[in-house]
């Protein structure tokens with residue numbers, strides 16, 4: 070029997086009075102799967118994750134209709150801390166590790182909502198997944214490379230032993246080999262029992278890792294289906310894989326665009342979260 074761990078039903082979200090960021094979005098995330106959310110800039114991907122994690126109000130957004138259930142419990146009116154306690158983990162956009170704190174302190178911060186008796190086991194599991202972090206526990210997180218910081222952000226979220234892990238564009242601004250490594254880590258996390266909702270602009274990586282995917286366009290769900298089938302679909306090829314996804318030229322172009330978006334996001338974060 071397929072158990073639905075996360076269920077989004079007819080979800081609409083807006084920012085302020087005028088920006089309708091999501092409109093009537095519905096889909097389900099079955100237990101033990103990886104579901105990818107694809108979409109171009111401004112499609113509503115981050116908004117979707119904020120709605121699920123209860124953090125919309127931090128961005129002056131609100132759910133105007135619809136429901137979200139996590140493992141059978143309605144969570145769309147809960148505060149973020151209560152949602153985390155129900156074992157929903159989130160790796161935020163731009164990683165947001167605590168740069169002045171050590172790697173170990175970052176991990177411990179991720180385990181604060183975890184039952185005290187479970188914390189040591191959670192930490193062992195994270196260090197087993199990321200041996201490189203184990204070698205650098207006492208170093209300030211700000212000294213890690215971009216890829217290592219992404220691993221730390223994932224490790225920090227895994228300290229909560231989440232049933233469902235939300236990942237917001239883990240590939241953003243990283244080199245192709247690191248993106249491949251992150252894809253493998255996501256698969257490994259899933260094989261160890263965590264259900265994953267993966268928001269990505271890097272459609273090739275996301276569709277390689279995911280079982281199923283949904284595509285958002287200007288706040289609406291436009292496509293959904295099996296990840297392998299979507300990879301072959303002409304619409305996806307044209308819109309997200311450029312029809313020549315494997316070419317180096319396309320990879321370079323994607324990399325350049327990603328870098329621009331990292332910069333844009335850094336600037337916009339300052340405005341929106343102030």
Ligand SMILES: Nc1ncnc2c1ncn2[C@@H]1O[C@H](COP(=O)(O)OP(=O)(O)OP(=O)(O)O)[C@@H](O)[C@H]1O
Pocket residue numbers: 084085088089090108109110111112113114115116117128129130270341
């Ligand atoms: N805090 C905010 N205040 C006002 N509008 C916002 C806010 N956050 C997002 N938006 C708007 O909501 C829409 C969806 O944005 P969202 O960030 O969810 O898209 P996205 O798919 O994650 O895109 P990107 O990958 O570029 O971040 C866009 O029109 C965006 O401009």
